[in-house]
Amino acid sequence: QVQLVESGGGLVQAGGSLRLSCAASGGTFDNYNMGWFRQVPGKEREFVAAVSRTGAFRSYVGSVKGRFTISRDNAKNTVYLQLNTLKPEDTAVYYCAAARRGYSVIAEQYDYWGQGTQVTVSS
Numbered sequence: 001q002v003q004l005v006e007s008g009g010g011l012v013q014a015g016g017s018l019r020l021s022c023a024a025s026g027g028t029f030d031n032y033n034m035g036w037f038r039q040v041p042g043k044e045r046e047f048v049a050a051v052s053r054t055g056a057f058r059s060y061v062g063s064v065k066g067r068f069t070i071s072r073d074n075a076k077n078t079v080y081l082q083l084n085t086l087k088p089e090d091t092a093v094y095y096c097a098a099a100r101r102g103y104s105v106i107a108e109q110y111d112y113w114g115q116g117t118q119v120t121v122s123s
Contacts, residue, residue, distance in 0.1 A: 002027035002098050002112040009094060009117030012086055016121070020081040022096030022114055029077040030054070033103040035110060036070060036081045038092035038119075045095070047105040049081060059105060064090075086121045093118050 008020040020036070035050040049070035050059045058070055069082040079096055094117050097110035104110070 002032065004096050004098060004112055004114035006094065006096050006114045006117040009119045011120045011122065014086060014088055014121055014123050016086050018083045018086065018119060020083065020094055020096075020117060020119070022079045022081075024077045024079070024098065027098075027112075030074040032098040032100060032112075034070075034072055034079040035097045035099065035104070036079075036094060037097060037107055038090075038094045039116075040092045045107050046092075047107065048094070050103060050105060051079065052103045057103060059103075061105075083119065086119075088121045088123045091119060091121050 003026045004022055004024055006022045012018055030053050033052050036048040037045045038048050039045040047061055051070045051072050055072050067085045072079040096114045098112040099110045
């Protein structure tokens with residue numbers, strides 16, 4: 001059983017930056033592909049970014065390409081999401097997730113989820 005704990009969310013003005021962290025425990029971290037998703041009330045959870053087990057492959061949703069960067073440090077059992085040039089439409093609860101199988105943009109293919117961290121971007 002893998003436990004995931006996100007941190008780093010907060011309130012920031014448009015154009016600002018945040019760095020989200022997700023610390024994993026209870027499993028072998030580099031066995032998992034990792035992803036970040038976000039959700040706003042009344043909407044489905046949206047894929048944001050994913051990184052493969054070794055960090056060699058990364059994917060992003062189009063709306064964040066060039067602004068967000070996903071990375072991982074397997075020695076620290078942690079995955080990060082650097083959020084730059086934030087926009088009000090980035091406001092959401094951000095979740096990290098771990099997938100034992102494929103490297104995926106689909107939420108249903110992830111096995112473990114964190115509790116989420118709120119990111120609020122003011123205009």
